[in-house]
Amino acid sequence: MVDHAEAPPLPAGSPFASWAQARRYAGPLPFTFAYHAPERQVVIVEGRREDWVPRPVRVVEALVPFLAQLSAEPLTLASAFVTENIPYHWQKGRAEQWNG
Numbered sequence: 001m002v003d004h005a006e007a008p009p010l011p012a013g014s015p016f017a018s019w020a021q022a023r024r025y026a027g028p029l030p031f032t033f034a035y036h037a038p039e040r041q042v043v044i045v046e047g048r049r050e051d052w053v054p055r056p057v058r059v060v061e062a063l064v065p066f067l068a069q070l071s072a073e074p075l076t077l078a079s080a081f082v083t084e085n086i087p088y089h090w091q092k093g094r095a096e097q098w099n100g
Contacts, residue, residue, distance in 0.1 A: 008058035011077040019056045022079035026054045028086075035098065045093040054081035
């Protein structure tokens with residue numbers, strides 16, 4: 001559990017009201033996907049992670065040129081977390097037919 005009393009302030013302009021609210025969006029994405037065009041199949045692999053405890057961090061500077069070029073609007077850093085020493089493994093993947 002994160003002690004939010006000792007957490008740094010949220011980045012200026014963050015859309016989140018608290019670190020607890022931001023944390024809901026800092027979870028591990030359990031699935032990864034790949035598309036196999038010749039067979040029109042999607043390969044789905046699930047990652048299993050343990051001890052997922054993101055800690056809020058203060059960002060001194062955030063500059064991602066690739067993201068900046070995607071938008072004419074200025075980008076706003078919403079939150080930043082660090083995770084370390086996460087035990088994980090991948091489940092066996094499965095293929096599903098793409099019907100889209």
